[in-house]
Amino acid sequence: MCGIVGYIGKRDVAPLLLEGLQRLEYRGYDSAGVVVNSPKSGALKMVKAKGRVRDLEARVPKRFAGTTGIAHTRWATHGAPSDVNSHPHLDPENKVAVVHNGIVDNAADLRAKLEAEGVVFASETDTEVITHLIARSLADSLEEKVREALKVIEGTYGIAVMHADFADRIVVARNGSPVILGIGEKEMLVASDVAALIAHTRQVVTLNDGEMATLKADDFRTYTTSGTQTNATPETVEWEAASFDMGGHDTYMHKEMSEQAEAVDRVLRGRIDDRFSTVHLGGLNLDAREARGVRRIKILGCGTSYHAGLIGAGLIEELARIPADAEPASEFRYRNPVVDPDTLYIAVSQSGETYDVLAAVQELKRKGARVLGVVNVVGSAIAREADGGTYVHAGPEVCVVSTKCFTNTVVAFALLALHLGRIRDLSVADGKRIIEGLRKLPAQIEEILAMEPEIEKLAQEYAGAQSMMFIGRVRGYPVALEASLKLKEISYIHAEAYPASELKHGPLALIEPALPTVAIVPNDDLLEKNRAALEEIKARSGRILAVAHQNQEKADHTIVVPKNEDELDPILMGIPLQLFAYHTALAMGRDIDKPRNLAKSVTVE
Numbered sequence: 328m329c330g331i332v333g334y335i336g337k338r339d340v341a342p343l344l345l346e347g348l349q350r351l352e353y354r355g356y357d358s359a360g361v362v363v364n365s366p367k368s369g370a371l372k373m374v375k376a377k378g379r380v381r382d383l384e385a386r387v388p389k390r391f392a393g394t395t396g397i398a399h400t401r402w403a404t405h406g407a408p409s410d411v412n413s414h415p416h417l418d419p420e421n422k423v424a425v426v427h428n429g430i431v432d433n434a435a436d437l438r439a440k441l442e443a444e445g446v447v448f449a450s451e452t453d454t455e456v457i458t459h460l461i462a463r464s465l466a467d468s469l470e471e472k473v474r475e476a477l478k479v480i481e482g483t484y485g486i487a488v489m490h491a492d493f494a495d496r497i498v499v500a501r502n503g504s505p506v507i508l509g510i511g512e513k514e515m516l517v518a519s520d521v522a523a524l525i526a527h528t529r530q531v532v533t534l535n536d537g538e539m540a541t542l543k544a545d546d547f548r549t550y551t552t553s554g555t556q557t558n559a560t561p562e563t564v565e566w567e568a569a570s571f572d573m574g575g576h577d578t579y580m581h582k583e584m585s586e587q588a589e590a591v592d593r594v595l596r597g598r599i600d601d602r603f604s605t606v607h608l609g610g611l612n613l614d615a616r617e618a619r620g621v622r623r624i625k626i627l628g629c630g631t632s633y634h635a636g637l638i639g640a641g642l643i644e645e646l647a648r649i650p651a652d653a654e655p656a657s658e659f660r661y662r663n664p665v666v667d668p669d670t671l672y673i674a675v676s677q678s679g680e681t682y683d684v685l686a687a688v689q690e691l692k693r694k695g696a697r698v699l700g701v702v703n704v705v706g707s708a709i710a711r712e713a714d715g716g717t718y719v720h721a722g723p724e725v726c727v728v729s730t731k732c733f734t735n736t737v738v739a740f741a742l743l744a745l746h747l748g749r750i751r752d753l754s755v756a757d758g759k760r761i762i763e764g765l766r767k768l769p770a771q772i773e774e775i776l777a778m779e780p781e782i783e784k785l786a787q788e789y790a791g792a793q794s795m796m797f798i799g800r801v802r803g804y805p806v807a808l809e810a811s812l813k814l815k816e817i818s819y820i821h822a823e824a825y826p827a828s829e830l831k832h833g834p835l836a837l838i839e840p841a842l843p844t845v846a847i848v849p850n851d852d853l854l855e856k857n858r859a860a861l862e863e864i865k866a867r868s869g870r871i872l873a874v875a876h877q878n879q880e881k882a883d884h885t886i887v888v889p890k891n892e893d894e895l896d897p898i899l900m901g902i903p904l905q906l907f908a909y910h911t912a913l914a915m916g917r918d919i920d921k922p923r924n925l926a927k928s929v930t931v932e
């Protein structure tokens with residue numbers, strides 16, 4: 328999705344902003360642009376380009392000096408990707424520059440009104456409306472001009488504004504799209520993602536919705552859109568700048584898959600309580616009495632996080648015996664859901680920014696529900712909006728498709744399920760058993776990662792398939808769903824996931840030698856049932872790749888993974904299939920970290 332970077336200080340701003348944009352590349356975009364002010368005259372100079380940041384870089388002239396600037400990467404919503412539709416947007420007199428993330432819902436009305444007043448628009452974007460509104464304001468200060476413009480705008484925004492007549496400042500505002508200030512020594516930064524700030528400062532202020540800020544080189548202040556001063560204290564970001572680098576791997580996806588053992592170790596650290604065979608989750612804000620009162624749990628997320636939620640719901644039902652299910656947040660928010668006071672809602676999101684999830688959380692809160700967040704990015708919108716929750720501590724994830732975050736989210740759900748279970752009816756012995764299983768995970772993940780050469784060979788063998796079927800039963804079904812999503816996202820091979828139990832009710836008609844099936848076959852009480860499904864496929868000459876705890880006779884190939892506790896097996900069984908999707912996509916020459924048409928976090932409708 329779109330990204331913003333801004334800087335005010337003493338340094339030559341263009342290279343710094345371009346480097347910042349590169350840090351945001353992972354979020355997905357189709358064009359980029361930058362504005363800087365001339366140190367002497369204060370006049371604004373702009374360069375924009377359709378394409379990647381390197382296309383923009385190639386266009387920036389040698390002499391492009393400036394010490395204040397704002398830059399943007401755009402993911403087209405209103406108006407196709409093009410040079411002119413890229414941000415920043417300037418007014419006709421080149422006085423005001425605006426970069427914007429989000430969507431102005433009433434842009435068409437405002438545009439018609441402005442055009443009737445004689446304003447000529449240069450682009451097809453909704454953002455340009457904001458530029459003209461600011462430029463036409465008669466207010467005395469830049470802050471007041473921006474405030475006036477925001478008063479008539481409906482929709483979501485994170486914006487950064489420069490004005491040639493107010494060259495000592497950048498004014499920013501947030502409503503539904505992240506704006507983070509980076510507090511430096513005699514320099515200030517702003518960005519939509521800490522990734523763009525962390526090379527310069529780890530002191531940050533995250534704006535709330537309805538908040539604005541003025542950045543000057545040696546000072547910043549925050550206030551609400553109605554002008555009331557707010558007291559923001561900078562917080563220290565724990566992520567290391569180096570964790571945004573590729574660290575010797577060819578792709579971020581590979582790096583992130585390989586980090587899963589240490590990431591799981593991190594989510595477990597300091598949380599296990601051996602004395603009571605349970606775990607402590609500090610931020611839940613749900614005491615034992617309240618936890619006992621929960622009659623139902625509903626988990627909401629999108630994409631991979633939704634799949635993590637499905638596994639989470641299974642864990643909660645098994646360990647805590649609370650009825651639980653997961654639903655795509657994008658569906659939930661549009662179906663006028665019945666909100667029940669005894670249901671605990673859990674929003675899952677790696678980024679903590681996904682608009683569909685955030686909107687579902689806001690709707691739930693409006694209806695008086697209690698919502699917890701299971702989120703990776705500390706201080707993100709969903710984490711802040713929720714009543715409590717737990718961070719999954721996976722560290723930054725840059726590749727568009729999620730791997731280590733998925734694994735850590737599922738482990739976080741196992742912790743939550745154990746915690747709720749031990750408050751309710753899970754025995755000490757079962758609590759101990761699950762804790763022992765959790766402790767084994769990092770070493771078992773390492774074992775699976777060491778199987779990469781073998782999985783690479785298998786992937787090369789299957790890379791020619793036009794389509795693939797993924798099956799699993801009960802605990803294995805969400806694993807199949809996630810593995811199928813991973814394959815489609817990065818290889819563009821069509822893939823379907825079905826419960827193994829449903830095969831005979833329809834999809835069996837598809838089985839033939841050209842349609843390989845990946846089957847999740849854990850060694851649990853459903854083993855024989857799963858074997859029967861493999862036989863049905865084999866009888867129709869279907870090729871089978873099994874992920875199992877022992878070699879499967881009916882399968883053409885088996886990836887044998889280490890066995891954990893039955894309830895925790897799904898955490899491990901998906902990992903070889905991440906590697907499988909990765910090597911399939913690699914064999915097909917795909918752009919793995921930036922799959923076509925996708926963005927890392929979808930912050931718009």
Ligand code: G6P
Pocket residue numbers: 629630631632675676677678679680681684727728729925926927928929
């Ligand atoms: C996008 C990404 C997916 C991701 C989903 C949810 O669609 O392409 O990979 O799973 O958003 O993201 P979240 O940050 O909420 O987990």
